[in-house]
Amino acid sequence: xxxxxxxxxxxxxxxxxxxxxxxxxxxxxxxxxxxxxxxxxxxxxxxxxxxxxxxxxxxxxxxxxxxxxxxxxxxxxxxxxxxxxxxxxxxxxxxxxxxxxxxxxxxxxxxxxxxxxxxxxxxxxxxxxxxxxxxxxxxxxxxxxxxxxxxxxxxxxxxxxxxxxxxxxxxxxxxxxxxxxxxxxxxxxxxxxxxxxxxxxxxxxxxxxxxxxxxxxxxxxxxxxxxxxxxxxxxxxxxxxxxxxxxxxxxxxxxxxxxxxxxxxxxxxxxxxxxxxxxxxxxxxxxxxxxxxxxxxxxxxxxxxxxxxxxxxxxxxxxxxxxxxxxxxxxxxxxxxxxxxxxxxxxxxxxxxxxxxxxxxxxxxxxxxxxxxxxxxxxxxxxxxxxxxxxxxxxxxxxxxxxxxxxxxxxxxxxxxxxxxxxxxxxxxxxxxxxxxxxxxxxxxxxxxxxxxxxxxxxxxxxxxxxxxxxxxxxxxxxxxxxxxxxxxxxxxxxxxxx
Ligand code: FRU
Numbered sequence: 078x079x080x081x082x083x084x085x086x087x088x089x090x091x092x093x094x095x096x097x098x099x100x101x102x103x104x105x106x107x108x109x110x111x112x113x114x115x116x117x118x119x120x121x122x123x124x125x126x127x128x129x130x131x132x133x134x135x136x137x138x139x140x141x142x143x144x145x146x147x148x149x150x151x152x153x154x155x156x157x158x159x160x161x162x163x164x165x166x167x168x169x170x171x172x173x174x175x176x177x178x179x180x181x182x183x184x185x186x187x188x189x190x191x192x193x194x195x196x197x198x199x200x201x202x203x204x205x206x207x208x209x210x211x212x213x214x215x216x217x218x219x220x221x222x223x224x225x226x227x228x229x230x231x232x233x234x235x236x237x238x239x240x241x242x243x244x245x246x247x248x249x250x251x252x253x254x255x256x257x258x259x260x261x262x263x264x265x266x267x268x269x270x271x272x273x274x275x276x277x278x279x280x281x282x283x284x285x286x287x288x289x290x291x292x293x294x295x296x297x298x299x300x301x302x303x304x305x306x307x308x309x310x311x312x313x314x315x316x317x318x319x320x321x322x323x324x325x326x327x328x329x330x331x332x333x334x335x336x337x338x339x340x341x342x343x344x345x346x347x348x349x350x351x352x353x354x355x356x357x358x359x360x361x362x363x364x365x366x367x368x369x370x371x372x373x374x375x376x377x378x379x380x381x382x383x384x385x386x387x388x389x390x391x392x393x394x395x396x397x398x399x400x401x402x403x404x405x406x407x408x409x410x411x412x413x414x415x416x417x418x419x420x421x422x423x424x425x426x427x428x429x430x431x432x433x434x435x436x437x438x439x440x441x442x443x444x445x446x447x448x449x450x451x452x453x454x455x456x457x458x459x460x461x462x463x464x465x466x467x468x469x470x471x472x473x474x475x476x477x478x479x480x481x482x483x484x485x486x487x488x489x490x491x492x493x494x495x496x497x498x499x500x501x502x503x504x505x506x507x508x509x510x511x512x513x514x515x516x517x518x519x520x521x522x523x524x525x526x527x528x529x530x531x532x533x534x535x536x537x538x539x540x541x542x543x544x545x546x547x548x549x550x551x552x553x554x555x556x557x558x559x560x561x562x563x564x565x566x567x568x569x570x571x572x573x574x575x576x
Pocket of ligand 1: 137148177300362
């Protein structure tokens, strides 16, 4: 056999093996109850829209590799935001460029002329040939439409609809219908500011205003914004979500938000304070579904650009957070955004153990429970007082992941320093913390643990932390520890299973 033939057979063997592996849902770290693509790379959630009883989730996807590359929009559908069915690819690169992040709307009144109730996707074309020329003109906004509930898409012949005005980072359009001013409003990331554009037909856009200079965190480029409204005690408030990379509170990527007013032209924040949607390291580029009435339903990419391309998974890389409902809460006269898993999440949950009024000093061993659920679970705790405690996930390999509360600093934390494989990136082994925002004496929290992730929702979602971890073996030991002593008013341990 000549060398070339041998190499060819050898390579096909590898490809065949990889294809089989890609379909194996028992892969190490493959999430049980989070969306992840069957194979290959995913980053940001895109084009989320609710239509005819279905939630559409598109996502940044490289179908040819488990590393970031020419971006497509992958597609998944769910009827309940918890079980997802992956579909065929929705948008692929074309002569204008690769398909970067963006949004989708239902064009009820046929404002764009693609048909009544057409789904219209608004996205960034990223042209790497132009990028190489160094003019900074390589990103511009384009649209595509679907008349069959997102199965097939036609790109608009007049693309791009918003050419680049000379701004290097010019991307991630999030579009919504603004009823009072009777126009579509596009919220766009423009370097380290947000620029708002208006349109009546989704095809021609005019600049409304720009926000951000001197406001919030500026440790990195601003990306994937979203402008959403909330009614609070009869008054309307607008919240602007802005992802930033790097410069997040736990290093690298994170999403900040501003609470304020929007009059159809200008966004005015109530204050100049930096607040984060999630204080963990692994919730990025999250935005909300369109066409969901008064509900603000959010999903993020459960990863961080610091290491997204080298996390130790093989045939797939990247997952989404659980879908979360956002709310605006007023604590001592100040507004904060809270996130909690959507109520539909309860469909996956079966309680295994509950108890109440337990005084704990030292350690409570819940290992029997975690063994029954193969390391995947939901834990709900109500504690009588704010005192130091930690929830400890561990295994025989000596891996340990801690989630807890530190009274002295009044912070929640996740410590993944010794959680297993941590050396693939220098910053991964770290202890992350998020401030306690609630003022109550009692602590209540929900912890969701999947094969390689932990999501903490403390005090009705006022402090949220999401972190990835890669233990060498499944975590099969679980303890709650408190040296100073705590009273567990209520504990509920549940299995979480994809139905
Ligand atoms: C955010 C981001 C977006 C961009 C996309 C490219 O994670 O950098 O700004 O559109 O990813 O995949």
